[in-house]
Amino acid sequence: MSNIFEESKTRAFIKNEGVDYNTTVTTQELPLEDFAENLQIDVISLNDEDITFDVKGIDPAFANALRRIFISEIPTMAIEKVNMWQNTSVIPDEVLAHRMGLVPIKVDPRLFEVKGKNEDHNENNCVQFNLHIKCTRKNTPEAQNRENDILPENDEALFNHASVYTSDMKWVPIGTQEEKFKNTPIRPVYEDILLSKMRPGQEIEMELMCEKGVGKTHAKWSPVSTAYYRLLPDIALKEEISGEEAQELKSKCPMNVFDIEDTGKLFVKNSRVCTTCRECIRDEKFVDKIKLAKVKNHFEFTVESVGMYKPEEIVTEGIKILKEKVKCWKNTMKGMEEDEE
């Protein structure tokens, strides 16, 4: 029994129903050197869109604070004000304006300031786009024959600008922005987002003003599509399984965690891919043969970027924001004490 007790300090055990998780709070502050030594971070995968990394040796509170910050407190630029001069398309003004707000904008938000309540738009707090587009009939005999209009799939062949894409948004530099962003022109992250469909004679003319904000205010400012963590699975066999049983267990797992050696013995090939589906311990006969657990201080983060930041930048920015938050409160306290004196 004492073994299980000792193990429950570092592991959460997955049961057929629920999880056995004993909260263990270390009431001693680890010296910073030990914290640094225990902390282990490994990048598992990284590309232009997402990053997966392991963090071992932090508390759940810290992991969750980071996750919450990635989602809702990293500032980005998004369309906030729309001046609509003309909209004769089928999408109502307010729906189109909201739709524009959700378009991710490729620009480094760190170069901008948050617009104050009574401030006007200027080069330091605003990025402007114009969208002016009109759908017209092409000058071909097919297009001139109105009987062809009936089928909507003909639209692209018969009309100019039957579909409005984000590539139609034109960046309008304010002040010195043109010089400042010479090497990294400001544009929507994706050029092929369909904004609206139009028919001949319809027209859209808008001025789009981007402002800096955070996901807390509105999800359009969130730099991530998903940011989550999970505990690393720890799977082991308590006793040897071979022969038919091994074959059975191997085929039970949809993620192929188990494999069979040449000798016919079952072994754990890759425990990381386990999704905690519990399929392997559903049958009574395997319950006591498999240890299905999670490592309590080993977090596997996955951060998927929308495209405003590189995925690894989201992580560093998130930690920076937590640090700034703490620093800000420390200064507030200092200020209060000075006031008292």
Add this chain to the structure above:
Amino acid sequence: MSDSENEQIENQDEPMIEEENSVDNEEIVDAKEEEEVDIQPLTIDNIEDDNKNATFTFYDEEHTLGNVLRNTLIKNKNVDFCGYTVPHPSEPYMKLRVQSNKKDAKVVLKHGFKRISKECDIITEKFLESVAKFKQTQMED
């Protein structure tokens, strides 16, 4: 009802509506101004036992800071009790209760801030290291 009567009724109604609107607007503006004046980023209440116990109310904070702060302070050996709450999800306040056995609660809290800040530094450093390492191994492949 003839057209002229209709016009009369409209004319009578109009000034009434305008007055109501103007009064409403003024009230709203007043209320907003008052609210802005009242906001204090940090308040300290229930100070007891020679400043060792205190309740801090943080403006515009939530579980993000609350939980991480509680978690850090609880490990401090000078702290007897520490807990946090967000009293209502639609009000932007977070309350933190600190009860220390030796030191001023403010000192304890400041120590907690420092600790979090240092942990952030270490995590950033290690993270950048591992990203660099990962990129290097990818280049080699």
